[in-house]
Amino acid sequence: MPDWLTHILVAYSVCTVIGFRYKQFNTENTVIAMVGALLPDLYKLAIPIQNFSGYDLSIFISTFHMPIGSLILAAMFSLLFKEKKLVFLFLILGFLTHFGLDLLMTYYTGGIYLFYPLSWSQYQLGLITTVDYNVNILVIILAILVFGISHTKINQN
Numbered sequence: 001m002p003d004w005l006t007h008i009l010v011a012y013s014v015c016t017v018i019g020f021r022y023k024q025f026n027t028e029n030t031v032i033a034m035v036g037a038l039l040p041d042l043y044k045l046a047i048p049i050q051n052f053s054g055y056d057l058s059i060f061i062s063t064f065h066m067p068i069g070s071l072i073l074a075a076m077f078s079l080l081f082k083e084k085k086l087v088f089l090f091l092i093l094g095f096l097t098h099f100g101l102d103l104l105m106t107y108y109t110g111g112i113y114l115f116y117p118l119s120w121s122q123y124q125l126g127l128i129t130t131v132d133y134n135v136n137i138l139v140i141i142l143a144i145l146v147f148g149i150s151h152t153k154i155n156q157n
């Protein structure tokens with residue numbers, strides 16, 4: 001089951017590996033992509049907000065866990081930065097890794113609304129269940145390997 005750590009580590013690994021070739025994928029932009037990887041799951045804030053205030057915002061916030069909602073969030077979040085376009089693109093990369101990982105899951109609710117509002121179809125690959133932590137372990141091992149390789153390359157330069 002992809003949790004927040006898994007999402008962050010996948011974004012880190014993807015950006016670091018691409019960074020071997022392209023200098024735009026530096027540490028700062030990798031961190032932005034890691035934040036972007038968490039944007040879709042901001043919908044989970046509906047629960048503590050409801051517990052604290054009593055207001056059920058889930059119907060509004062659940063849109064965050066759709067590409068269109070994450071895109072809007074990324075656009076709003078990027079407005080806080082001087083280099084808006086760059087931040088926006090790395091946030092998009094981050095949430096794309098999130099949806100890529102989430103698509104692997106089996107959803108009892110039907111899947112992810114990838115093309116909302118154009119389509120109400122839900123998508124899932126059904127490769128992992130919510131109790132399967134093998135993906136988490138695999139991602140952690142891969143991230144450690146990527147970290148080791150990237151620091152070996154830094155020390156060589």
Ligand SMILES: [Zn+2]
Nearest residue numbers: 040041098102
């Ligand atoms: Zn998710």
